[in-house]
Amino acid sequence: MIDRSDPCAPHASAIDIAAAVGAGGTSARAVAEAALARIDAADRGHEGAINAFTDITAERALAEAAETDDAVAAGRAPGPLAGVPYAVKNLLDIAGLPTRAGSRINRERRPASADALLLQRLRAAGAVLLGGLNMGEYAYDFTGENAHDGACRNPHDTTRMTGGSSSGSGAAVAAGFVPLSLGSDTNGSLRVPASLCGVFSLKPTYGRLPRSGSFPFVDSLDHLGPFARSTADLARVYDALQGPDPADHAAAPRAAEPTQHALGAGVAGLRIGVVGGWFEHEACETARAAAARVAEVLAQEAETHAVTLDGAEAARAAAYLVTNAESASFHLDRLRTRPDDFDPDTRDRFLAGAMLPASWLVRAQRVRRWWLERLMAVFAKVDLLLAPATPVPAPAIGQKTLSIGGREVPLRPSLGLLAQPFSAVGLPVLTVPVFDPGSLPIGVQLIAAPWREDRCLAAGAFLEARGAVAAHPPPNLAAPPLGAQGR
Amino acid sequence: MTDWDAYIDAMAPAMGLDVAEHHRPGVRQFLEIASSMAVVIEAVPLDEDALALLPVYIPPELLPELPSEAPSDGAARDDGATG
Numbered sequence: 001m002i003d004r005s006d007p008c009a010p011h012a013s014a015i016d017i018a019a020a021v022g023a024g025g026t027s028a029r030a031v032a033e034a035a036l037a038r039i040d041a042a043d044r045g046h047e048g049a050i051n052a053f054t055d056i057t058a059e060r061a062l063a064e065a066a067e068t069d070d071a072v073a074a075g076r077a078p079g080p081l082a083g084v085p086y087a088v089k090n091l092l093d094i095a096g097l098p099t100r101a102g103s104r105i106n107r108e109r110r111p112a113s114a115d116a117l118l119l120q121r122l123r124a125a126g127a128v129l130l131g132g133l134n135m136g137e138y139a140y141d142f143t144g145e146n147a148h149d150g151a152c153r154n155p156h157d158t159t160r161m162t163g164g165s166s167s168g169s170g171a172a173v174a175a176g177f178v179p180l181s182l183g184s185d186t187n188g189s190l191r192v193p194a195s196l197c198g199v200f201s202l203k204p205t206y207g208r209l210p211r212s213g214s215f216p217f218v219d220s221l222d223h224l225g226p227f228a229r230s231t232a233d234l235a236r237v238y239d240a241l242q243g244p245d246p247a248d249h250a251a252a253p254r255a256a257e258p259t260q261h262a263l264g265a266g267v268a269g270l271r272i273g274v275v276g277g278w279f280e281h282e283a284c285e286t287a288r289a290a291a292a293r294v295a296e297v298l299a300q301e302a303e304t305h306a307v308t309l310d311g312a313e314a315a316r317a318a319a320y321l322v323t324n325a326e327s328a329s330f331h332l333d334r335l336r337t338r339p340d341d342f343d344p345d346t347r348d349r350f351l352a353g354a355m356l357p358a359s360w361l362v363r364a365q366r367v368r369r370w371w372l373e374r375l376m377a378v379f380a381k382v383d384l385l386l387a388p389a390t391p392v393p394a395p396a397i398g399q400k401t402l403s404i405g406g407r408e409v410p411l412r413p414s415l416g417l418l419a420q421p422f423s424a425v426g427l428p429v430l431t432v433p434v435f436d437p438g439s440l441p442i443g444v445q446l447i448a449a450p451w452r453e454d455r456c457l458a459a460g461a462f463l464e465a466r467g468a469v470a471a472h473p474p475p476n477l478a479a480p481p482l483g484a485q486g487r
Numbered sequence: 488m489t490d491w492d493a494y495i496d497a498m499a500p501a502m503g504l505d506v507a508e509h510h511r512p513g514v515r516q517f518l519e520i521a522s523s524m525a526v527v528i529e530a531v532p533l534d535e536d537a538l539a540l541l542p543v544y545i546p547p548e549l550l551p552e553l554p555s556e557a558p559s560d561g562a563a564r565d566d567g568a569t570g
Contacts (some may be wrong), residue, residue, distance in 0.1 A: 018564065125553035269558035311525055314531045317525075320521070320524045321521060321525065324517075324521055327558070336503050339505070340507075348514045349513070353521070354502050355495070356518075360524075360525045365541050365542060366538070366541075367533070369541045370531060372541065410520070413520060
């Protein structure tokens, strides 16, 4: 049995940690030391290690924890995330480290001179950074494999993929190393790892969270967002991250719109569209069953009905082409001068993207506009959509193809195909984990109209309260490593 | 049927890229995938008399220049183009 009441335990919630640290019941230092001990025991150095972290900032973590402990001792407000350990995908700037973005090439860069804006906001909220996390090279990945840093392993079955590209961000939260992490999502990179690792993630509306101080992938589609093990923790960290920033040209000039107060709003009276058609066809039985289970529980209080989003396949195709063309253009000089320093699994896709006809890209941007208009018409009739997050649970590490809808398709570009139609037009999506303890997780997407993250989170909290979704700890992590508990 | 090897032979030099033999099978595969995506978006019934792209932007207002403050790292590098 997992002890969730001990703030130093592996699956303690961020909210419980912040409450204990803020009340002086435990120290931020003790929480940080316990988390660092867990990472040391399970993340590296032995066969089957998770390999979520690429950089561990232990010295910095203890210094930040000491600041928080000093604030508590002095009677100052330590922040809503007081002493909460977290880690970030290594495309976010961490002062003093090169921002590797999963690549070999970038680790030759000068160390970042300052933290990314979202890290600054989390520090202001009292959170404690433990390090940088593994990711697919330049975020062009759905698997969690990385030729330079090694594959990140799924805590529920270490022979299986975490999903990507925010591989370490999903794995670190699932493994109980940290209760919170940050990742990015261009086509599904917050949602695929959440689905495969059995945790929650929130991909906010495009432009909601500033990307200042993060390494780009696809300007038209890049989002940042958090992972957590509950909707309450997710709302807590999301509220701390919000707010505009003129340094990111995509950041909307909107004030923060807090969500925590709305978590108990429930779903009564909401109209929920259960997406079928292409989404059902492209999902395996496990994924379809997870979506059906969520729909059934929502229907206890909400009005649900079937929706067919004709055009989703085209939206996914448009996102694919925009991604391929924009990212390849961004990396063109690196592709010209040092192609063999790329991960072979991303290099060939970038090279192809550098040679696409411009007409395909323009057509893709027209299709995105067309798709946005169609979805806005759908949201005039529904408040939320729900769909599977991935077509399958975690494939084996090294697997190259997927069997979907009776076809054998390349795995790398396909694992996120159910996520792409929604990020293609920047909609907010909460991914919720739907699985029984001891089985492989899979996620379901709850999608809202732009700027309505509150609705996604309220529905997620409702599902959690009804026991339909939960981030169950991996069975092999039920007993935490020696020395990591009860400090 | 597109001859993707001929396409690579023509486009790579035009883009200043050297597609080595060990890159070629992967590049060819991903060009084929991109081509299949292009077929899907070509089938979308767009209004042929309209050109409306999603990333089109609204030009921002010119904000009044703020009173100068103590120089920061950023200000020291400012090339004056922001005014």
